[in-house]
Amino acid sequence: MYLRNMNNIAVIKQSVVDQIDSAQPQLKELALKIHANPELGLQEFKASSWLAQYLTEKDFAVERGICDLPTAFRASYGKGKPAIALLAEYDALPGIGHACGHNLICTIAIGAAIASKQTVDQSGGRILVIGTPAEEGYGGKIVMAHKGAFSDLDAAMMVHPDTVDIATSMALSCQHMKVEFFGKSAHASANPSDGINALDAMILSFNNINALRQHIKSTARIHGIITDGGQAANIVPAHSAAEFYVRAADDAYLDELIQKVLNCFIGAATATGARFEYTPDNLRYASMCNNMTLAQLYVDNMRIIGREVKFPQSTIPLDTGSTDMGNVSQLVPAIHPALAIAPKSVSVHSPEFATAAASDDGINGMCDAAKAIAMIVVDLLSNPETLRKVRDEFKQLK
Ligand SMILES: [Zn+2]
Incomplete structure (x- = not known):
């Protein structure tokens, strides 16, 4: 894939896109392996160790079992600030496996992270992957937030599989x-x-x-x-x-x-x-506090690779549930966009959605989202003005 209108930033973004394209076979293999071995919250021993191993091989410093949760981990590359975290979920649902597509959430995070190493090398700062177990029912991130896992971050991002492409998410x-x-x-x-x-x-x-x-x-x-x-x-x-x-x-x-x-x-x-x-x-x-500056960057970067993402100005929750990413979004500027991997007729948490989480549309969506997130990292680390805008918006809301 080649991007048009090349300037300095675009050259770096082109390289990010190329890296994810070349990592696609490994990311796909990992996403399908986790899909084929669904593990419930706090039991994600296989998934967390496969992800940690992959990141170790890619020169990330990995700490496992953080926050007294054996299947949580933190992987980091680079030093100091700014510190941008990509959040990985990898728990499945009882009986219906990866019917929430968390096998793709984690591979989006690690794909974006490895493609961000070059940005960190050039611009400084730090990229982290934080492995957050048990989103379903237990609220792993709530426990991790109490233990300080998200303090000292400048932004936290994750992308959730869905049936629509929307940059903001609503959570009660x-x-x-x-x-x-x-x-x-x-x-x-x-x-x-x-x-x-x-x-x-x-x-x-x-x-x-x-x-x-x-x-x-x-x-x-x-x-x-x-x-x-x-x-x-x-x-x-x-x-x-x-x-x-x-x-x-x-x-x-x-x-x-x-x-x-x-x-x-x-x-x-x-x-x-x-x-x-x-x-x-x-x-x-906690309810989800969408950082609109980050959400706009998600829309802009998705558009560069040819995916149109909706950007609702109102984020008043209607017909929605809750997510532990809401708690993270109260502590640090954050986004949790929805990524379409199945038609609207399919409902999340159904066997059909589990099938979509291992489909070609699922894998292609995973790569698109990893590219968009890694390109946001380029925007944030290469332009202090962009990061300042993200921080200012967050401070105003708090
Ligand atoms: Zn989910």
């Missing part, structure tokens, strides 16, 4: 909640008046939350399941338990909503006499 703040009611067991027919029904308290809580739901902001979500509803139909349940996710477009509204949801449980406890216990989960996903 999300709090996981574990709730329990403690009642008193009794024979459900012979002496029900001696019992306190913990299951009734839980059912009332669901009904209270259903009543609340009409009056919350349309971007918010509350959803849960009962994980313990009693032991036998003839015993008044002495214990009930449930798990809930409460989500909102921003942290302030999430706090407000959590209190309203807690009131639903407290009301049910009062009605039934059961004791309510709430264990706040440490897993709190």
Whole structure:
């Protein structure tokens, strides 16, 4: 592939593109090998060691098991600042393998990283690949953020496979909640008046939350399941338990909503006499703060290689979930663009999407995204003015 309008920056970008083209067979092999060996969150021993080994062979200094997570790693090339991090995910889903395409997220990161070595050699600074396990369900980056893995960075980028090409991503703040009611067991027919029904308290809580739901902001979500509803139909349940996710477009509204949801449980406890216990989960996903300067660079660099990417000006979340990249984006200028690897009719987290994650479109998308990210690294490291704009935007939002 040859780029038009060559100037100095374009010459470096041409070289970046050429390097990813020549690394494509190795990147493809790695992406397919990880796809064929799906590992759940925190068990990604094969994937993390293959990625770490590849980066070691490419002269990166690799530390494994960082932040007390055996499958996390940090690989770096160059010294000092600016420090640009490319984030790699590599966990799969139970039963449906790489149906979220994380096998491509990690190869985008390492492809872009090895193509950025030359930029670092010429302009200084440091390129890092941070291996972040267990995005699904566990929130590996939240744990890593608490342990300082993303401090001292100037930018953090990752690209997520999807069915559309969009430079910004929308993600809700999300709090996981574990709730329990403690009642008193009794024979459900012979002496029900001696019992306190913990299951009734839980059912009332669901009904209270259903009543609340009409009056919350349309971007918010509350959803849960009962994980313990009693032991036998003839015993008044002495214990009930449930798990809930409460989500909102921003942290302030999430706090407000959590209190309203807690009131639903407290009301049910009062009605039934059961004791309510709430264990706040440490897993709190933050909403995604898109750095629009980085997002524009993604659009511009994708256009250079012939891929049109949408750039919505509004990033108010609608019909979306949450990601632990949101927590990273609150600490450091970040982007998390969506990369089309399947038609819109396919839904992410489906077996069809898992097939797409190993398809030619998936591999081609991976290479395009690696090129765009490595070209952003060129923009950031070769022009201090660009990096200043990224930082200024971030400071203004904070
Ligand atoms: Zn995902």
